[in-house]
Amino acid sequence: MSESNGATATAVPVTSRKDWSSDQEVRWCPGCGDYSILAAVQMLMPELGVRRENTVFLSGIGCAARFPYYMNTYGMHSIHGRAPAIATGLATTRPDLDVWVISGDGDALSIGGNHLIHALRRNVRLNILMFNNQIYGLTKGQYSPTSEVAKVTKSTPFGSVDTPFNPVSLALGAEATFVARTHDMDRAHMQETFRRAHQHDGAAFVEVLQNCNVFNDGAFEKITSRDARASMLIPLEHGQPIVFGAEGSERGVIQRADGSLEIVSVADVGLDALLVHDEKRDDPGLAFALSRLARGPYEPTPIGVFRAVERPEYGTQMSEQITEAQAKRGLGDVAALLRSGSSWTVD
Amino acid sequence: MASGTQHVTEQLDQVIVRFAGDSGDGMQLTGDRFTTSSALLGNDMSTFPDFPAEIRAPAGTLNGVSAFQVHISDHDILTPGDSPNVLVAMNPAALKANIDLMAKGTILLVNSDAFDERNLAKAGYETNPLTDGSLSPYSVYEVPMTSITQEVCKEAGVKPRDAERSKNFFALGLVSWLYTRPIEPTINWITERFAAKPQVVEANTRAFRAGYDFGETAELFESNYEIRPATFEKGEYVQVTGNQALAWGLITASRLAGLPIFLGSYPITPASDILHELSRRKEFGIRTFQAEDEIAGIGAALGASFGGAIGVTTTSGPGLDLKSEAIGLAINLELPLVIVDVQRGGPSTGLPTKTEQADLLHAMYGRHGEAPLPILAPMTPSDCFAAAIEATRLAVKYRTPVILLSDGYLANGAEPWRLPDLDALEPIDPGFASEPNHVDDDGNPAFWPYVRDPETLARPWAPPGLPGLEHRIGGLEKADGSGNVSYEGVNHERMVHLRRDKIAGIAADTPLVEVNDETGDAQLLLVSWGSTYAAVAAGVKRVRARGMKAAHVHLRHLNPLPANLGEVLDSYAQVLVPEINLGQLSRILRAEYLVDAQTMSKMQGAPFRVGEIEAAITALLGGKS
Numbered sequence: 001m002s003e004s005n006g007a008t009a010t011a012v013p014v015t016s017r018k019d020w021s022s023d024q025e026v027r028w029c030p031g032c033g034d035y036s037i038l039a040a041v042q043m044l045m046p047e048l049g050v051r052r053e054n055t056v057f058l059s060g061i062g063c064a065a066r067f068p069y070y071m072n073t074y075g076m077h078s079i080h081g082r083a084p085a086i087a088t089g090l091a092t093t094r095p096d097l098d099v100w101v102i103s104g105d106g107d108a109l110s111i112g113g114n115h116l117i118h119a120l121r122r123n124v125r126l127n128i129l130m131f132n133n134q135i136y137g138l139t140k141g142q143y144s145p146t147s148e149v150a151k152v153t154k155s156t157p158f159g160s161v162d163t164p165f166n167p168v169s170l171a172l173g174a175e176a177t178f179v180a181r182t183h184d185m186d187r188a189h190m191q192e193t194f195r196r197a198h199q200h201d202g203a204a205f206v207e208v209l210q211n212c213n214v215f216n217d218g219a220f221e222k223i224t225s226r227d228a229r230a231s232m233l234i235p236l237e238h239g240q241p242i243v244f245g246a247e248g249s250e251r252g253v254i255q256r257a258d259g260s261l262e263i264v265s266v267a268d269v270g271l272d273a274l275l276v277h278d279e280k281r282d283d284p285g286l287a288f289a290l291s292r293l294a295r296g297p298y299e300p301t302p303i304g305v306f307r308a309v310e311r312p313e314y315g316t317q318m319s320e321q322i323t324e325a326q327a328k329r330g331l332g333d334v335a336a337l338l339r340s341g342s343s344w345t346v347d
Numbered sequence: 348m349a350s351g352t353q354h355v356t357e358q359l360d361q362v363i364v365r366f367a368g369d370s371g372d373g374m375q376l377t378g379d380r381f382t383t384s385s386a387l388l389g390n391d392m393s394t395f396p397d398f399p400a401e402i403r404a405p406a407g408t409l410n411g412v413s414a415f416q417v418h419i420s421d422h423d424i425l426t427p428g429d430s431p432n433v434l435v436a437m438n439p440a441a442l443k444a445n446i447d448l449m450a451k452g453t454i455l456l457v458n459s460d461a462f463d464e465r466n467l468a469k470a471g472y473e474t475n476p477l478t479d480g481s482l483s484p485y486s487v488y489e490v491p492m493t494s495i496t497q498e499v500c501k502e503a504g505v506k507p508r509d510a511e512r513s514k515n516f517f518a519l520g521l522v523s524w525l526y527t528r529p530i531e532p533t534i535n536w537i538t539e540r541f542a543a544k545p546q547v548v549e550a551n552t553r554a555f556r557a558g559y560d561f562g563e564t565a566e567l568f569e570s571n572y573e574i575r576p577a578t579f580e581k582g583e584y585v586q587v588t589g590n591q592a593l594a595w596g597l598i599t600a601s602r603l604a605g606l607p608i609f610l611g612s613y614p615i616t617p618a619s620d621i622l623h624e625l626s627r628r629k630e631f632g633i634r635t636f637q638a639e640d641e642i643a644g645i646g647a648a649l650g651a652s653f654g655g656a657i658g659v660t661t662t663s664g665p666g667l668d669l670k671s672e673a674i675g676l677a678i679n680l681e682l683p684l685v686i687v688d689v690q691r692g693g694p695s696t697g698l699p700t701k702t703e704q705a706d707l708l709h710a711m712y713g714r715h716g717e718a719p720l721p722i723l724a725p726m727t728p729s730d731c732f733a734a735a736i737e738a739t740r741l742a743v744k745y746r747t748p749v750i751l752l753s754d755g756y757l758a759n760g761a762e763p764w765r766l767p768d769l770d771a772l773e774p775i776d777p778g779f780a781s782e783p784n785h786v787d788d789d790g791n792p793a794f795w796p797y798v799r800d801p802e803t804l805a806r807p808w809a810p811p812g813l814p815g816l817e818h819r820i821g822g823l824e825k826a827d828g829s830g831n832v833s834y835e836g837v838n839h840e841r842m843v844h845l846r847r848d849k850i851a852g853i854a855a856d857t858p859l860v861e862v863n864d865e866t867g868d869a870q871l872l873l874v875s876w877g878s879t880y881a882a883v884a885a886g887v888k889r890v891r892a893r894g895m896k897a898a899h900v901h902l903r904h905l906n907p908l909p910a911n912l913g914e915v916l917d918s919y920a921q922v923l924v925p926e927i928n929l930g931q932l933s934r935i936l937r938a939e940y941l942v943d944a945q946t947m948s949k950m951q952g953a954p955f956r957v958g959e960i961e962a963a964i965t966a967l968l969g970g971k972s
Contacts, residue, residue, distance in 0.1 A: 078676060078821065079676050082643070085647050088636070090654045093634060094811065115642075332628060342387060343766070346389065347581060
């Protein structure tokens with residue numbers, strides 16, 4: 001570990017996408033949304049000013065979880081749902097590392113739901129990218145915790161009766177300090193969102209809407225297709241009024257007297273009446289209300305950074321307690337430790 | 348009360364005292380203090396805290412009885428003793444729950460104030476045992492502990508209700524007098540421990556002194572007793588519990604390896620004290636993580652190991668169930684990881700505060716697929732120190748998860764421990780990978796994470812941070828050498844064999860067993876493992892004193908088994924394996940060596956009594972002596 005600290009003293013080498021791509025053949029289905037996410041990440045990494053040897057991609061199980069094999073960094077493909085827990089141990093003991101967690105909707109919200117919410121509330125320095133395709137892909141097409149009600153799948157031939165999670169709402173409710181949403185059809189938006197997540201000192205949660213062209217094709221088509229985007233995606237920009245839609249038919253978000261949000265025509269209310277997005281707002285209430293604007297990917301859906309607030313990072317605080325203890329008590333002395341109770345001598 | 352009675356002080360070679368009361372009566376504290384003052388006097392001692400899972404079951408009921416047994420002696424002892432010489436019973440329930448342990452003629456010290464109608468009814472007594480003659484086989488001393496305590500505390504302005512809580516110190520004072528323990532260490536301890544509450548210091552001190560003086564002045568006891576110091580090897584000693592020694596062993600291992608410890612753990616009885624102890628010791632660079640669940644505890648520990656720390660997780664049976672998945676991953680990743688299972692009664696929630704050894708087969712086989720790992724078990728509370736170091740050494744050297752099987756009896760039991768020579772402990776070499784170990788098809792240096800050390804079969808440990816050593820590992824089967832994902836059948840079989848051979852090879856790196864066979868011609872061999880060591884060793888000693896011949900071998904390493912064990916087992920006509928389970932080790936011995944290892948089973952939430960081992964040996968040897 002000391003070697004790595006020594007290495008960071010020199011300038012970060014200039015790299016390209018090729019340097020960040022491993023020699024392993026990518027084995028996702030042709031046409032899968034994961035390809036564009038992988039490309040976005042591989043092309044972004046050279047811009048982040050980080051070293052490959054200090055970067056770790058960690059995943060659980062599922063299609064998304066194969067991601068680490070394709071990155072020429074350190075990596076671990078672990079077990080279903082547990083990546084946030086494993087990453088917590090790594091990130092807290094190795095604050096010098098840049099740790100990315102790659103997950104899917106089943107991995108993060110079903111079997112791993114517990115680990116996700118606790119990593120978020122602890123604010124561990126992790127970049128968590130959750131690819132949401134609203135289906136189980138690797139097990140060949142069962143409904144997921146984000147699938148819409150009445151979803152007909154192999155395991156729900158009569159339609160699912162489960163109410164889905166809204167991942168952004170869930171993360172906000174779990175005390176996350178950074179919550180964002182992007183989608184696999186817009187590389188620039190993905191890269192900007194991932195860059196912001198990487199800059200955040202703490203747990204960053206990004207929901208990436210991702211198309212599974214085999215088991216749930218077109219799940220997000222109504223909002224992410226090239227034609228739909230302008231009128232169906234609501235870009236959130238800090239300090240800017242929340243407005244979307246083609247020129248001439250712009251719509252925006254206002255806050256009603258009772259605190260709830262409503263989408264209205266800008267022509268009707270005027271630009272000044274619109275809600276100005278504040279991602280740094282301490283109270284997550286408005287961010288939560290924004291996350292509830294769309295009931296599903298068929299209504300205008302906010303994308304971008306919902307919340308980005310500062311709160312002490314978990315591993316940093318853990319390290320500080322050690323530093324403080326050592327400053328106060330000196331470096332631990334094993335011989336003294338063994339005598340910390342009463343001792344007696346036999347001559 | 349008459350005063351000035353001259354007591355005779357008699358010599359005893361040993362005594363077993365059992366303190367019993369309500370869970371809220373402070374019996375564990377009382378027993379612990381008595382133990383410490385005895386240890387400081389130089390006695391050998393062994394303790395057995397025996398308490399319910401409920402924090403405070405309804406007062407006065409049998410369910411709420413908490414007991415602490417301590418055995419002190421002037422010679423080397425191994426166990427907390429079979430049958431107490433003295434029972435301190437703070438109420439009728441405590442008497443009722445423990446009376447069956449008492450032999451005729453032993454001493455009962457009862458708090459007579461608590462034997463009112465209400466408490467008698469709660470304990471299920473139809474008549475008062477103090478007056479109905481049922482206790483006539485015993486020497487019963489009725490002492491109004493509550494009222495005397497209240498009386499002496501009144502003078503210090505302590506309300507009777509608060510004073511009542513100090514009655515355990517009265518009992519401690521009385522027993523301290525009875526066994527001539529010095530009073531200063533306990534008074535100093537009270538002063539220090541309750542420093543924040545001067546009134547509590549006052550009440551406890553007064554109660555303690557009153558108990559001591561009561562023994563001295565009341566014409567109740569004809570004599571008191573002295574137990575001379577035991578002969579110990581020269582050295583510095585401390586009193587230590589298993590959990591404490593285990594935590595200290597982990598800290599020491601961390602120093603020996605020059606690597607930080609990361610403990611990922613979820614609170615669980617009886618393992619939590621290891622988490623508590625390690626979380627206090629941040630000056631050693633230890634990170635303790637109280638995880639959201641057992642799975643996250645081991646997951647985070649494994650993540651820390653990937654990063655080059657010593658990942659540790661501590662748990663008990665129910666937690667080991669949940670950790671199986673991550674242990675399998677650790678076996679596949681071939682990363683160091685120390686898993687401490689402080690066994691308790693099962694299945695399911697079972698007996699949370701009571702000891703058992705029934706997780707051995709779980710540790711051996713409780714994972715899907717062929718998933719071997721090293722297993723070892725400490726034999727005494729203080730041995731938890733060395734066992735934790737050994738577990739860490741094997742984990743680091745062989746890049747493998749290791750299960751350390753402690754148990755509730757070792758975890759909470761205390762004994763004197765001669766401090767080891769720290770300088771004599773062998774360093775643990777992490778042996779991190781430092782450079783590429785392969786040349787790719789284009790002639791460029793590359794790093795293959797599954798190239799093995801020819802001697803240990805261990806793979807390189809390459810924590811992130813070094814350029815050129817970037818690699819990906821995971822739970823999918825890997826190609827031998829390169830570590831790339833491989834579903835190829837022949838490769839899978841080779842990897843299964845390699846993982847097996849790596850663990851089996853550890854037998855060459857661990858000590859051979861030594862048989863304790865005094866005359867060399869015993870026909871019966873007793874095999875102990877873990878905490879059964881004490882009762883078996885003591886039982887063998889006893890039958891030898893009666894002229895019988897029995898040999899004893901103790902297993903510290905349960906997987907792989909010691910290289911010479913088969914030969915040892917073959918050289919005895921009979922093999923007996925006493926275990927606090929239904930015969931898990933004997934099943935393994937039968938499977939491994941085709942020997943007729945007989946099971947001696949006990950599953951009562953308590954260790955074997957020496958008398959039980961003695962009786963079993965006697966029965967097996969029949970007339971042969």
